Amino acid sequence: MINLATRDIQHTLGKFIATAMGVGMLFGIVLIMIGVYRGLIVEAEILINDVNVDLWIVQENTLGPFAESSRVHEDLKNIIYVVNGIDKSEAITFQNIQLPSRDKPIRVVAVGYDIYGKISPLNSSKLIEGRELKSDHYEIVVSDKTGFKLQDEIKLGRNFYRVVGITTKTVSNSGDPLVYLSLKDAQELQFLYSNKEIQNNIARGIQNTESYMVNAIVAKVKEGFDIEEVAQSIKKWQHKSVYTSKEQKDILAKNLIEKSSKQIGLFTLILVVVSTIIIALIIYTMTLEKMKEIAIMKLMGLPNSLIINMIVKETLVLGIFAFIFGNIFSYLTYDSFPKLVILQRSDAIALFGVVIVASILASFIGVKKVISADPAAAIGG
Amino acid sequence: MSKASGIKIKNLVKNFGKGDNLVKVIEDASFEIQKGEVVALIAPSGAGKTTLLMMIGCVIEPTSGEIWLGEELVYKDKWLAKDTRKIRREKIGFIFQAHYLIPFLNILENITLLPQANGVNKKDAEQKAMELLKYLEIDDKAHSMTTQLSGGQNQRVAIARALANNPEIILADEPTAALDGERAVSVIKMLKKIATEQNVAIITVTHDDRILPYCDRIMKIQDRAIVFE
Numbered sequence: 001m002i003n004l005a006t007r008d009i010q011h012t013l014g015k016f017i018a019t020a021m022g023v024g025m026l027f028g029i030v031l032i033m034i035g036v037y038r039g040l041i042v043e044a045e046i047l048i049n050d051v052n053v054d055l056w057i058v059q060e061n062t063l064g065p066f067a068e069s070s071r072v073h074e075d076l077k078n079i080i081y082v083v084n085g086i087d088k089s090e091a092i093t094f095q096n097i098q099l100p101s102r103d104k105p106i107r108v109v110a111v112g113y114d115i116y117g118k119i120s121p122l123n124s125s126k127l128i129e130g131r132e133l134k135s136d137h138y139e140i141v142v143s144d145k146t147g148f149k150l151q152d153e154i155k156l157g158r159n160f161y162r163v164v165g166i167t168t169k170t171v172s173n174s175g176d177p178l179v180y181l182s183l184k185d186a187q188e189l190q191f192l193y194s195n196k197e198i199q200n201n202i203a204r205g206i207q208n209t210e211s212y213m214v215n216a217i218v219a220k221v222k223e224g225f226d227i228e229e230v231a232q233s234i235k236k237w238q239h240k241s242v243y244t245s246k247e248q249k250d251i252l253a254k255n256l257i258e259k260s261s262k263q264i265g266l267f268t269l270i271l272v273v274v275s276t277i278i279i280a281l282i283i284y285t286m287t288l289e290k291m292k293e294i295a296i297m298k299l300m301g302l303p304n305s306l307i308i309n310m311i312v313k314e315t316l317v318l319g320i321f322a323f324i325f326g327n328i329f330s331y332l333t334y335d336s337f338p339k340l341v342i343l344q345r346s347d348a349i350a351l352f353g354v355v356i357v358a359s360i361l362a363s364f365i366g367v368k369k370v371i372s373a374d375p376a377a378a379i380g381g
Numbered sequence: 382m383s384k385a386s387g388i389k390i391k392n393l394v395k396n397f398g399k400g401d402n403l404v405k406v407i408e409d410a411s412f413e414i415q416k417g418e419v420v421a422l423i424a425p426s427g428a429g430k431t432t433l434l435m436m437i438g439c440v441i442e443p444t445s446g447e448i449w450l451g452e453e454l455v456y457k458d459k460w461l462a463k464d465t466r467k468i469r470r471e472k473i474g475f476i477f478q479a480h481y482l483i484p485f486l487n488i489l490e491n492i493t494l495l496p497q498a499n500g501v502n503k504k505d506a507e508q509k510a511m512e513l514l515k516y517l518e519i520d521d522k523a524h525s526m527t528t529q530l531s532g533g534q535n536q537r538v539a540i541a542r543a544l545a546n547n548p549e550i551i552l553a554d555e556p557t558a559a560l561d562g563e564r565a566v567s568v569i570k571m572l573k574k575i576a577t578e579q580n581v582a583i584i585t586v587t588h589d590d591r592i593l594p595y596c597d598r599i600m601k602i603q604d605r606a607i608v609f610e
Contacts, residue, residue: 011484011485303498379475
C-alpha cells in the first residue's frame with residue numbers, strides 16, 4: 001500500500017523540516033530546562049561531595065552553613081576529635097565575597113580550611129593548574145570560572161592574595177565559583193574588624209575573640225562505628241546541631257533547590273503543553289490544507305483508517321524530527337548557559353516518550369477533522 | 382455488447398428539513414441507464430443535480446425510493462449495505478470538475494491508490510494503471526507529478542483513476558468545465574468510448590452545450606422531476 005504520509009512529507013519537505021526545527025527548538029528548551037535542574041542538584045552537592053565527610057557539626061538549632069548562618073569555636077574540632085568513634089575532625093569556613101576583577105566584581109564563595117589538617121575541601125582531581133595552598137597566608141586557589149590566572153594578585157580585605165592554583169567545576173550551591181583560602185586568612189576576612197573598630201572595642205573593654213570562630217566542624221567517623229549514633233552522642237553532649245552528609249544534602253534539596261526545581265518543573269510542563277498545542281495546530285492546519293483531497297479520498301471510498309493513518313504518521317514523524325532537532329539544538333547551546341546544564345540520555349529518552357504521547361494527542365484534532373470531512377464537499381467546485 | 386442495467390432509480394424522493402422548513406428537491410424520480418450509455422444531466426443551478434448525483438453515488442441518503450447499481454439493490458428506504466463507502470470503492474468511479482488528483486502522489490500512484498485500498502496487490506494495480514494510461518494515451522507520464530501535466534492530461538488521469546477499480550458506473554461532475562472546446566470534446570468522446578468499450582454507465586452533470594451531441598441521452602431536472610429530452 002502506498003505510504004501517504006511519506007509521500008505528503010516528501011511533497012512539502014522544506015516546509016515540514018522548517019516546522020520540525022521550530023518545534024524542535026521548543027523541545028530543545030525543554031531539555032535544557034531539565035538540564036538546568038540537573039545542574040542545580042549537582043552544583044548544590046559539589047562542595048559537600050568534595051569535603052567528603054560523615055558529619056557536619058554546626059551551631060545549635062541552625063541548619064548548617066549552607067542554609068543558615070552558623071558559628072562555632074574553632075577549638076570545637078579538638079573536642080569533637082576525642083568523641084568516641086571520630087576518626088578526624090577539622091574546622092571549616094564559608095563566606096560570600098566579591099573578588100575585584102578587571103571587568104566587573106565576581107561573586108564567589110570562599111572556603112577556608114586548615115591547610116595542615118586531615119580534611120581538605122579542595123578536591124585535588126579538580127585542580128587543573130598550579131598547586132594546593134602551602135602557606136598559612138596570602139595564597140588563594142580559584143575556580144577557572146573567576147577568570148583569574150596563576151600568579152594574579154587579588155586584593156581581599158586588607159591584603160593581597162596570590163593565585164597559586166586553579167580548579168574546575170567547583171561551584172557553590174548557588175552556582176557561584178569557589179575560592180579556597182587558609183583557615184587563618186578566611187577567619188580574618190570573615191571575622192576580623194578594622195583597626196579602628198578594634199581600638200574602639202578595646203576602649204569599651206570588649207575583647208575580640210571572633211577571629212577564632214568558624215562556620216562548621218566537619219568530621220569523619222571511624223570504620224565500624226554507626227554514623228547516626230556518633231551524631232547523636234555529639235548532639236547530646238556538645239549542644240550542637242549535627243548533620244550527616246546525606247542530611248546536609250537533603251537540607252539543600254529541600255530548602256534551597258525545591259522551589260527552583262518546582263519552578264523549572266512547572267516551566268518544563270508548560271513548555272511541553274505548549275509544544276503539544278503547537279503540534280496540534282500545525283497538524284490541524286496541514287489537515288485543513290488537504291481537506292479537498294481528503295473529501296475526494298472519502299468520496300472515492302477510501303477507508304477512514306487509511307486517511308487517519310496518514311495524519312497520525314505525519315504527526316509522529318513531525319514529533320520525532322522535532323525531537324531530533326531539539327536534541328541537536330540543546331547540545332549546541334547548553335554550554336553557553338552561565339549555570340551548569342547537564343544533559344542526560346535518560347531525560348532525552350523520557351522526553352521522547354512524552355513527544356510520542358504528545359504527538360498522538362496532537363493528531364486527534366486532525367483525525368477529528370478527517371472523520372467529520374464531508375465527501376460531498378468534493379463535488380461542486 | 383450486453384445492455385444490462387447500470388443504474389436503476391425507482392420513486393426516488395429527497396427532501397431537506399422538516400415541517401415549515403421542508404424543501405423538496407427530488408420528487409418521485411424513476412429512470413434507468415444502461416451500461417454503455419452516456420447520459421448528460423442538465424438543470425439550472427440549485428435544481429438538485431449534485432444531490433441526485435450524490436444519492437446515486439451513495440454519499441447522500443435519499444428520503445425514500447430505490448437505487449439499483451448494476452444488479453444490486455443498494456437502497457430501499459434505507460441503505461441496505463452497512464458500508465456505503467465500500468459500494469463506492471467497488472462499483473463507482475468519480476470524475477470531478479477539476480481533476481482533483483492528489484498532489485503529493487505521482488500519476489501512477491494516483492491511479493493505483495483505490496485498487497490497492499480494495500486489496501489488489503501493487504504489481505497488478507500498476508499493470509492495470511499502465512494499461513489505462515496507454516488506453517488514454519498518456520502512459521509516458523506515469524511517473525510525473527500532477528503539476529507537470531496540462532489540464533487536459535490531468536483530466537485524462539482523473540478518468541483513468543475513475544476506471545481503475547473496474548466500476549459499473551461513472552459519475553462525472555462537469556468534467557469539461559475547466560477545459561477549452563477542443564479538449565472538452567476530446568474528453569466526452571473518450572467517456573463515450575469508455576462507456577461502450579468498458580461497458581460502463583456514465584452520468585455526467587454538465588452546463589456545457591458543446592458536449593451534449595456526444596451523449597446518448599439528456600436528462601433534465603424540471604420542477605423536481607426527472608425528464609428525458
